[in-house]
Amino acid sequence: MDNFVINGGHELFGEVNISGAKNAAVAIIPAAILADDLVRIENIPQISDVQLIIEILDRMGAEIKLVNKNTIEIDTSNINYQSVPYELTSHFRASYYLIGAMLGRFYQAEVAMPGGCNFGVRPIDQHIKGFEMLGADIDIVDGMVCAKAEKLMGTSIYMDVVSVGATINIMLAAVKSRGLTIIENAAKEPHIVDLANFLNSMGADVRGAGTDVIKIRGVEKMHGCTYSIIPDQIEAGTYMVAAAACGGDVLIKNVIPKHLESISAKLEEAGAEVIEYDDAVRVTRFKSLNKCNVKTMPHPGFPTDMQPQMAVLLSVANGTSILSESVWDNRFQYVGQLLRMGADIQVDGKVAVIVGKPKLTGVTVKATDLRAGAAMIIAGLVAEGTTVVEDIAYVDRGYEDVVEKLALLGADIKRVEVKEEKTVQSVG
Ligand code: EPU
Numbered sequence: 001m002d003n004f005v006i007n008g009g010h011e012l013f014g015e016v017n018i019s020g021a022k023n024a025a026v027a028i029i030p031a032a033i034l035a036d037d038l039v040r041i042e043n044i045p046q047i048s049d050v051q052l053i054i055e056i057l058d059r060m061g062a063e064i065k066l067v068n069k070n071t072i073e074i075d076t077s078n079i080n081y082q083s084v085p086y087e088l089t090s091h092f093r094a095s096y097y098l099i100g101a102m103l104g105r106f107y108q109a110e111v112a113m114p115g116g117c118n119f120g121v122r123p124i125d126q127h128i129k130g131f132e133m134l135g136a137d138i139d140i141v142d143g144m145v146c147a148k149a150e151k152l153m154g155t156s157i158y159m160d161v162v163s164v165g166a167t168i169n170i171m172l173a174a175v176k177s178r179g180l181t182i183i184e185n186a187a188k189e190p191h192i193v194d195l196a197n198f199l200n201s202m203g204a205d206v207r208g209a210g211t212d213v214i215k216i217r218g219v220e221k222m223h224g225c226t227y228s229i230i231p232d233q234i235e236a237g238t239y240m241v242a243a244a245a246c247g248g249d250v251l252i253k254n255v256i257p258k259h260l261e262s263i264s265a266k267l268e269e270a271g272a273e274v275i276e277y278d279d280a281v282r283v284t285r286f287k288s289l290n291k292c293n294v295k296t297m298p299h300p301g302f303p304t305d306m307q308p309q310m311a312v313l314l315s316v317a318n319g320t321s322i323l324s325e326s327v328w329d330n331r332f333q334y335v336g337q338l339l340r341m342g343a344d345i346q347v348d349g350k351v352a353v354i355v356g357k358p359k360l361t362g363v364t365v366k367a368t369d370l371r372a373g374a375a376m377i378i379a380g381l382v383a384e385g386t387t388v389v390e391d392i393a394y395v396d397r398g399y400e401d402v403v404e405k406l407a408l409l410g411a412d413i414k415r416v417e418v419k420e421e422k423t424v425q426s427v428g
Contacts, residue, residue, distance in 0.1 A: 004389040006380030007412035011248035014409045018236045018254045019045035019400040020229035024191035026094035032074040033101040035202045037224040042071045049397045059085045081106040100172030109147045126166035152177030159185040162298045175204040177218040186214045189299040190259045194230045201225035233259040234305045238374045243283040244272035245313040253280045262302045291319030308375035315343040317356040325350045334372035337365040362387035367394040
């Protein structure tokens with residue numbers, strides 16, 4: 001496994017291109033199972049989570065052609081629902097989308113219980129409730145989720161919690177069911193809308209994605225299409241926070257500025273300037289940073305997947321900030337790493353009190369999960385001296401060409417090979 005070695009203290013200047021959205025790609029690629037013929041998907045990020053879902057489909061019998069670095073063609077006509085490889089799916093959170101997609105196509109699915117970044121308990125009760133309401137029987141046997149239905153019938157499903165994964169999974173299972181499915185209290189994240197657009201391009205009838213009521217009228221057949229994945233909101237936000245934390249002037253290109261509004265608002269409150277263009281945002285920061293309070297919320301609130309990165313910025317802002325996590329029970333595991341760099345953060349349950357310090361100091365830290373890894377990189381860029389970030393396989397699961405992109409902005413960051421082998425469990 002490699003480490004990142006970062007010599008901090010440089011402002012960032014220049015342009016960065018944002019890749020396709022990880023959390024859209026890991027839903028859209030398995031959704032190709034629902035089509036009867038060839039699907040071409042463009043703007044796929046080259047990250048290890050995406051390589052994993054492609055490998056899973058390949059092992060299940062799909063024909064996959066890599067057209068170029070960011071485009072694939074998938075033909076799932078010969079796919080087999082029984083050959084979902086346990087060793088690949090059991091550690092991969094988004095593998096649960098195979099349940100919805102396989103159920104939609106074959107009325108059966110057998111997929112390992114998903115793993116995922118450890119943010120506390122990660123139940124799938126809302127997914128199961130949705131599948132059962134559509135008419136499937138669900139059993140959990142020896143770590144496998146076994147779903148079976150004679151037929152799937154549209155119905156009205158009220159989600160007890162706002163869940164991205166459950167909303168997506170119910171959409172996947174419902175697009176070919178009979179009649180009308182209504183998902184109430186649905187998640188509204190940009191990748192929900194992207195998945196709905198993809199499904200509609202394949203002939204589905206999904207309306208209301210992006211609001212909290214999604215209506216899906218079942219169709220009998222779905223066909224191939226060509227589709228381009230939206231830009232990654234969280235990758236864009238990560239570069240925005242990096243620019244604001246380090247200072248400088250960075251144009252973040254290939255983004256949908258509307259998806260970034262909650263992040264832009266907080267960066268402006270903290271003293272950065274954010275200018276929106278049609279498909280880019282420019283972040284500049286030349287004066288000192290101010291405290292601000294941030295609370296994570298489902299979309300359109302401030303994304304939980306930006307919380308660790310924001311904690312780094314607030315660690316070097318003037319004054320005391322309150323950072324509240326309202327999506328996950330346990331998403332402050334990275335804080336211990338920032339304390340080692342000199343940050344002053346106290347965590348009480350789902351709230352962190354961050355007292356800004358004039359500087360952080362480079363030491364060796366670990367990426368404890370994907371976004372925590374991104375936060376460690378930003379901390380290294382801001383800190384005085386040299387920071388070594390370990391366990392960076394987490395970062396590789398969600399950020400395409402992170403070293404190259406940051407180096408183009410003037411950061412002093414390298415990937416350095418280390419001999420000892422470690423394995424990283426899961427992400428997402
Ligand atoms: N929840 C339930 N029951 C369920 C499902 C969820 O109680 O059946 C709870 C969870 O415990 C959590 C909340 O609902 O407290 C939200 O969970 P959600 O289902 O929305 O999360 P997810 O679908 O498992 C996705 C992203 C995460 C991101 C969350 C929240 C993917 C592959 N993962 O997870 O992304 O944090 O939504 O926005 O889309 C990341 O990219 O780094 C990442 C962790």
